[in-house]
Amino acid sequence: MKVAYLGPKGSFTHSATQEYFSNAELVSYGSIPACIKAVAQGEIPIGVVPIENTIEGTVNLTLDYLYHKADLAILGELVMPISQQLLMKKDRSVELAKLTKVYSHPQALAQSQEFIAEYLPEARVIATDSTSLAAEMVANSHDDSVAAIGPVACGQEYDLEIVKADIQDISHNKTRFWIISNQANLRNDSESIEKASLCFIMPNNLPGALQKALTAFSWRELNLNKIESRPLKTTLGEYFFLIDIVLEANQLPLLANAMEEIQYLGGQVKQFGCYHVHRIKGL
Numbered sequence: 001m002k003v004a005y006l007g008p009k010g011s012f013t014h015s016a017t018q019e020y021f022s023n024a025e026l027v028s029y030g031s032i033p034a035c036i037k038a039v040a041q042g043e044i045p046i047g048v049v050p051i052e053n054t055i056e057g058t059v060n061l062t063l064d065y066l067y068h069k070a071d072l073a074i075l076g077e078l079v080m081p082i083s084q085q086l087l088m089k090k091d092r093s094v095e096l097a098k099l100t101k102v103y104s105h106p107q108a109l110a111q112s113q114e115f116i117a118e119y120l121p122e123a124r125v126i127a128t129d130s131t132s133l134a135a136e137m138v139a140n141s142h143d144d145s146v147a148a149i150g151p152v153a154c155g156q157e158y159d160l161e162i163v164k165a166d167i168q169d170i171s172h173n174k175t176r177f178w179i180i181s182n183q184a185n186l187r188n189d190s191e192s193i194e195k196a197s198l199c200f201i202m203p204n205n206l207p208g209a210l211q212k213a214l215t216a217f218s219w220r221e222l223n224l225n226k227i228e229s230r231p232l233k234t235t236l237g238e239y240f241f242l243i244d245i246v247l248e249a250n251q252l253p254l255l256a257n258a259m260e261e262i263q264y265l266g267g268q269v270k271q272f273g274c275y276h277v278h279r280i281k282g283l
């Protein structure tokens, strides 16, 4: 079986994907949209993308693309500890305070912003599509004054030195990744259901619309553990909502009823599905 991941090799997403899909053929895609698109178009059956981080919150690019541009099911969630390293070419002589550029994925840059502000005062912060792309760029650069922020695995993969270890703002940093597919039946039925995720929009000018939608879950004792609003990209001030629900298989009929109630109120629901959460121990 083939599985797409946000690459190139050595990214956090790569490690998470390798941990869970140890016998699959992993195929690297250069950006989150490219990875989701490949799955949505059926080029590859399964993909793995980051969705949320302890420090930086939701990966908006993932959520927006899944909501606006794809119609996929979540087969499972991977939760992995994340530790950021400052990576540079080996044997370079530039001191940290003189670094001119630091590259990484926006999530990794945001997770390390206190370190950057304190130790890399002169560095321009440059966003890349993944941490591993940042590492590859530093490895291929002829400039000794550039660094990347990313996982330990990137040091090995691109022959870079870890100049400063564990530079993320808090130590208990984790990222959630979603395993996505356009075939919901690829979910492993032997794994228990722990969560469900769905998006909804409510009609304009319905007073208390959000509260009414949330009540559909609360009076059924369905336990929401996340709500996020994102722009609908139509008119300023219009949003869609993502909710995550902690639930067990016997509550699935209640979930179906809650979604029906939202539709009855004039809302529209986009289901991402019900899934198990795999907790990956420290790498």
Ligand SMILES: O=C(O)C(=O)Cc1ccccc1
Residues within 6 Å of the ligand: 006, 010, 011, 012, 013, 014, 050, 053, 082, 105, 107, 108, 129, 130, 131, 132, 175
């Ligand atoms: O997978 C990666 O390496 C990424 O670039 C995305 C990311 C960034 C920071 C934490 C987890 C995933």
